[in-house]
Amino acid sequence: MTLEERASAAIAPVGVFDSGIGGLSVLRAVHGLLPAERLLYLADSAHAPYGDKPIAFVQVRAEHALERLRAHGCKAAVVACNTVTGLSIEALRARHPGWPIVAIEPAVKPAAQRTRRGVVGVLATRNTVASPGLARLIERHAAGVRVLARACPGWVERVERGELDGPATEAAVAEHVHPLVQAGADVLVLGCTHYPFLRPVIERVAGPGVEVLDPAPAVARELQRRLQALNLLAPPGPAASDLALLTSGDPAAVGAVALRLLGDALRVQAQPLD
Missing domain, CATH: 3.40.50.1860 (Rossmann fold)
Incomplete structure (x- = not known):
């Protein structure tokens, strides 16, 4: 990878995925530790929660989500869903070799x-x-x-x-x-x-x-370590204002709850995942 390509990759967003908006707790930790990073949050709200769904269903939904994050040009992904980690993280990493995937797990x-x-x-x-x-x-x-x-x-x-x-x-x-x-x-x-x-x-x-x-702060530290090892950390500077939320659910309803959870408004857009 040339210096120009590496510099371009470094400013690409980090994708954060959860079945719903609970993973905003992880996004909050990541933004606090790595304020220069652009973050793209993907919530499969139309199918949340995953915690009581069939295993095969969860695995298919997770794969759809990670494919969508890659299509958006994310340089790394954070699986901010313990259910996905527990059921299918090995399969997801095998399907995306060389792409950094950091996963949350119970502490x-x-x-x-x-x-x-x-x-x-x-x-x-x-x-x-x-x-x-x-x-x-x-x-x-x-x-x-x-x-x-x-x-x-x-x-x-x-x-x-x-x-x-x-x-x-x-x-x-x-x-x-x-x-x-x-x-x-x-x-x-x-x-x-x-x-x-x-x-x-x-x-x-x-x-x-x-x-x-x-465990969210530990996930943020592991993401920092992985990006640093790959020379993909965003260059230091002012805090990034690019925090976007994509949802397979109703953007207005999801945005209202996200505002209450984080205290800040995010750009919310509809994102079908079928």
Whole structure:
């Protein structure tokens, strides 16, 4: 690659993909660490959530999304969906050799290192709880630690609707957090990118003796490392204002919730993924 080609590649956007808008928690972390990068977020909102969908369906949707990000000229992709990571990340990387794909996964390793009682809770979707990816993480990094993985149906839909607090949301959170805390968990892992937007409620329900871990900052650091190794980091300068959101759902509805989640308006466009 010539210097001119490398310089052109460096200013290409980074693609961030999730089933819905939960991955904006990852986009927020990436933008905070790498403010000069252009970011293109792709939400398959018309088919969200993925957490209770058939495995083959999730794999096909994820492949459509990554193909679309490549078509938009993205220099790298961030899979901001634990369900996709757990079910199909190896297949996606095999299908796109040489293209940097950074994937989120539940923070089991740091949780196992930080627990004082030897009990860790993982809050996730049904598919992530049952995925081989989570099983591998527990086997590799949580020897001697009791890991309690709990599916939290309905949480993703609440975030997608912007229902981030209130009595109904607190009750929905307590239904799944209380059993883990009562079982001795002193570290809770947010195993879905939607869940950081419920973090204030989760922390309030769990109580002051329980630590809550969000893996999004680690994803941002891994992206930085990969781009740096490939000489693809955007040149330093003012923060990039090019933060675009593509959605297979209703742009107006998705944009309104994204504004509430991030506090900033994004350019939102319709993007069919069929």
